[in-house]
Amino acid sequence: MPAIHSSLSFYMKPLFLSNSSLFPRKFTVPKEYLLNPRSLCALSSASNQNGGRSGARSLSPSPVSDDLQKIDVNPPKGTRDFPPEDMRLRNWLFHNFQEVSRLFGFEEVDFPVLESEALFIRKAGEEIRDQLYCFEDRGNRRVALRPELTPSLARLVIQKGKSVSLPLKWFAVGQCWRYERMTRGRRREHYQWNMDIIGVPAVTAEAELISSIITFFKRIGITASDVGFRISSRKVLQEVLRCHSIPEHLFGKVCIIIDKIEKLPLDVIKNDLKSAGMSEAAIEELLRVLSIKSLTELEEILGGAGEAVADLKLLFSLAEKFGYSDWIQFDASVVRGLAYYTGIVFECFDRDGKLRAICGGGRYDQLLSTFGGDDIPACGFGFGDAVILELLKEKGLLPPLNHQVENIVCALDHNLQGAASMVATTLRGKGQSVDLVLESKPLKWVFKRAARINAQRLILVGTTEWQKGMVGVKILSSGEQYEIKLDELE
Amino acid sequence: MPAIHSSLSFYMKPLFLSNSSLFPRKFTVPKEYLLNPRSLCALSSASNQNGGRSGARSLSPSPVSDDLQKIDVNPPKGTRDFPPEDMRLRNWLFHNFQEVSRLFGFEEVDFPVLESEALFIRKAGEEIRDQLYCFEDRGNRRVALRPELTPSLARLVIQKGKSVSLPLKWFAVGQCWRYERMTRGRRREHYQWNMDIIGVPAVTAEAELISSIITFFKRIGITASDVGFRISSRKVLQEVLRCHSIPEHLFGKVCIIIDKIEKLPLDVIKNDLKSAGMSEAAIEELLRVLSIKSLTELEEILGGAGEAVADLKLLFSLAEKFGYSDWIQFDASVVRGLAYYTGIVFECFDRDGKLRAICGGGRYDQLLSTFGGDDIPACGFGFGDAVILELLKEKGLLPPLNHQVENIVCALDHNLQGAASMVATTLRGKGQSVDLVLESKPLKWVFKRAARINAQRLILVGTTEWQKGMVGVKILSSGEQYEIKLDELE
Numbered sequence: 001m002p003a004i005h006s007s008l009s010f011y012m013k014p015l016f017l018s019n020s021s022l023f024p025r026k027f028t029v030p031k032e033y034l035l036n037p038r039s040l041c042a043l044s045s046a047s048n049q050n051g052g053r054s055g056a057r058s059l060s061p062s063p064v065s066d067d068l069q070k071i072d073v074n075p076p077k078g079t080r081d082f083p084p085e086d087m088r089l090r091n092w093l094f095h096n097f098q099e100v101s102r103l104f105g106f107e108e109v110d111f112p113v114l115e116s117e118a119l120f121i122r123k124a125g126e127e128i129r130d131q132l133y134c135f136e137d138r139g140n141r142r143v144a145l146r147p148e149l150t151p152s153l154a155r156l157v158i159q160k161g162k163s164v165s166l167p168l169k170w171f172a173v174g175q176c177w178r179y180e181r182m183t184r185g186r187r188r189e190h191y192q193w194n195m196d197i198i199g200v201p202a203v204t205a206e207a208e209l210i211s212s213i214i215t216f217f218k219r220i221g222i223t224a225s226d227v228g229f230r231i232s233s234r235k236v237l238q239e240v241l242r243c244h245s246i247p248e249h250l251f252g253k254v255c256i257i258i259d260k261i262e263k264l265p266l267d268v269i270k271n272d273l274k275s276a277g278m279s280e281a282a283i284e285e286l287l288r289v290l291s292i293k294s295l296t297e298l299e300e301i302l303g304g305a306g307e308a309v310a311d312l313k314l315l316f317s318l319a320e321k322f323g324y325s326d327w328i329q330f331d332a333s334v335v336r337g338l339a340y341y342t343g344i345v346f347e348c349f350d351r352d353g354k355l356r357a358i359c360g361g362g363r364y365d366q367l368l369s370t371f372g373g374d375d376i377p378a379c380g381f382g383f384g385d386a387v388i389l390e391l392l393k394e395k396g397l398l399p400p401l402n403h404q405v406e407n408i409v410c411a412l413d414h415n416l417q418g419a420a421s422m423v424a425t426t427l428r429g430k431g432q433s434v435d436l437v438l439e440s441k442p443l444k445w446v447f448k449r450a451a452r453i454n455a456q457r458l459i460l461v462g463t464t465e466w467q468k469g470m471v472g473v474k475i476l477s478s479g480e481q482y483e484i485k486l487d488e489l490e
Numbered sequence: 491m492p493a494i495h496s497s498l499s500f501y502m503k504p505l506f507l508s509n510s511s512l513f514p515r516k517f518t519v520p521k522e523y524l525l526n527p528r529s530l531c532a533l534s535s536a537s538n539q540n541g542g543r544s545g546a547r548s549l550s551p552s553p554v555s556d557d558l559q560k561i562d563v564n565p566p567k568g569t570r571d572f573p574p575e576d577m578r579l580r581n582w583l584f585h586n587f588q589e590v591s592r593l594f595g596f597e598e599v600d601f602p603v604l605e606s607e608a609l610f611i612r613k614a615g616e617e618i619r620d621q622l623y624c625f626e627d628r629g630n631r632r633v634a635l636r637p638e639l640t641p642s643l644a645r646l647v648i649q650k651g652k653s654v655s656l657p658l659k660w661f662a663v664g665q666c667w668r669y670e671r672m673t674r675g676r677r678r679e680h681y682q683w684n685m686d687i688i689g690v691p692a693v694t695a696e697a698e699l700i701s702s703i704i705t706f707f708k709r710i711g712i713t714a715s716d717v718g719f720r721i722s723s724r725k726v727l728q729e730v731l732r733c734h735s736i737p738e739h740l741f742g743k744v745c746i747i748i749d750k751i752e753k754l755p756l757d758v759i760k761n762d763l764k765s766a767g768m769s770e771a772a773i774e775e776l777l778r779v780l781s782i783k784s785l786t787e788l789e790e791i792l793g794g795a796g797e798a799v800a801d802l803k804l805l806f807s808l809a810e811k812f813g814y815s816d817w818i819q820f821d822a823s824v825v826r827g828l829a830y831y832t833g834i835v836f837e838c839f840d841r842d843g844k845l846r847a848i849c850g851g852g853r854y855d856q857l858l859s860t861f862g863g864d865d866i867p868a869c870g871f872g873f874g875d876a877v878i879l880e881l882l883k884e885k886g887l888l889p890p891l892n893h894q895v896e897n898i899v900c901a902l903d904h905n906l907q908g909a910a911s912m913v914a915t916t917l918r919g920k921g922q923s924v925d926l927v928l929e930s931k932p933l934k935w936v937f938k939r940a941a942r943i944n945a946q947r948l949i950l951v952g953t954t955e956w957q958k959g960m961v962g963v964k965i966l967s968s969g970e971q972y973e974i975k976l977d978e979l980e
Contacts, residue, residue, distance in 0.1 A: 432593070
């Protein structure tokens, strides 16, 4: 391959010009210029005698200068930017969410980030409710940035009514917001992967959901020795409460109190339960049952014919068939922090015990009817993007994700910029990604950029070759280089 | 293939139970039950003698009943749900945005939906500014749902500072919000595809951006006879204003006024320009220049040495090399409605003239320095999801996008539900998507569902076959059916 000579002089100028103005900001135009429209801007042309573009920006002091403002370069507290490297990781994670959902035959849905506040108002003292990011819009409507996806999903299912065939298997990956004190690196927004099955009363649905999460873990390299699922059923609590004549409408509240059992001193929990109307005997009984970690023991206490035990036994036997028994364990203390769960509840934890719950879910058979819809059983889970990334980092499992462009195309003379565009267009038409060098640059710069974007090939457009309809190709991994006709370039 | 008999009796029950309770909501537990913890829930087991799950939900009146509320099933005014059919379309559109961006070597980024209000405050009377969806958060910070992506991008570029190598080629697909009166089907949120090139002063950058939009159009079946680009440069206006000694800081305001030239009566425009400080002569001259649709004519009036003409001529000559001359035309009246543009501006319109602008963009060389960053040239465009979908619908170009699951797996006896789970897991492990039937259902129901999800194969798990480690397969397109060993199933 003959040496290709570049002609860089035209564009060789500093990339960033200083703001210093060549001319005073205000000046008057001699009247004679205005009399002849053909020479309307003789002044402007006279002022631009260096023949290039370099005078351009110094001639036009900021058109937005009336708004000059030093901005805070950080995103608002508790929120994130996604520069390319973080976006690649987010895309990788979401792609795995989506791919697993596809394997399970789920359809993707989404809902507005901004919902009516009323959709999230429940009276059970949930953490999520207390952290609602709500405000009044210009039309005096109470709105909120969604703290979770399930209420919106329930709303949409009710709206769709009879037009959809049950069961529905829906998934979503959406941003959720909570206004909370910024401690331990918690943010005010996160993305959440949800999978929901609407219209199946049997625990086969829960078994399927847990299977999908485990499929996800396996895809990304997480094993049963890294994480586990704690599983219980709210029916356990319900059966205890029923035996103690606790009114059913207190159920949600009691669950929310119990959910804090590992975060608050036992005395506080007991007091809260007492305030909710439970007798000391009932509280003691409840706490005793909650400490159970064996399904056999639970069966001994609750009796074998209750639904709690039946559901859990079926779920654990299905888990065996699915092949994920070693990922799950019964733990009566799991109740989850959302008021609307009614049956099986589960959460996933890291076995080192360093992180918050990785995901959680359960059955919410009454949410739709509570919202005024038909009485349709449902279950689902939410899986945030934050904790899993912490875990992957901790385990050294974050994938290497680099920016990669297949070709870098560069004109060796500024007159060939159009030819380079043509080469880029040809390659892109064949499905090849191309970083087109948009200014005349030294070859050293081009090679550096090629390395940075992990380009496989460098395509050089030089005068002599282009006259023959050819371009120079350099394979960057091997250093091999050759000339080829443009239409033969694949 | 032998007939596979199903045993459906166990699960044959109405899918949705009425809310009528078998038992009164409150009841007291006979004391003797409480004395023996082993039979704590004898009552519960006694009440559940039908042996199935059907009593389940009637026994547990809503645990969230204290929150009973009929909700509005519609999304908040001006927002959208994305049920599966709409989500497929959105995914298809976004995939094309992303794929084109990849072909051009751009890296994906994102920013918070919620930004500091200050980021969007400009004093030029922009429509976008007046429609800011802003509020005060619980920490008394003025925040806003982003109306556009460019200010966030500028913020991130400044924050990254010297750690990134220029030029940056970034794209984003993000939701943007504007609070406006709901007319002509306009919504309060839309998604916007942005591509930006940071660090290239030459119009080769604008040429590349327009090329990427045209590549997108071609991919989705839109031709140069459907849409066109109107292109101008703000430097045209700037040169006119300069000749009339209009202070440079009024430039942004004048652009915003001019942008409304097709929406407001000419008298209003003239008055606004007068109020902004322009003389009648200047206004007449300006309006005359704005009416020019030919680059040759512009050159005659502004003279050939000005930057406006030089930029535009270079852009149109590059367009020829890129091969998209028939898509673009010069039109001096294009200024775009954002205050920060400084050079080339363009917008894309439908040639039937029925719709709003499909996309728009331009050069904003001073935005970064206005925000307190280095003086870095930049250009980009925004491409919304609304108008393009209207256009595709109008042209009959919306793609057919159906839910498709490769396999539907069904147990023919409820005892085989676990076996069916195993079959589903095996197939998913091989990358096949599977809709697992989660309840015992009549075969007629299964076939109907298979058709609805466009399944290619029905896999039936029957007792006799399973004992031999086999399953029944039915190819749904041909009706062909056979038995196969599970481990041979691909």
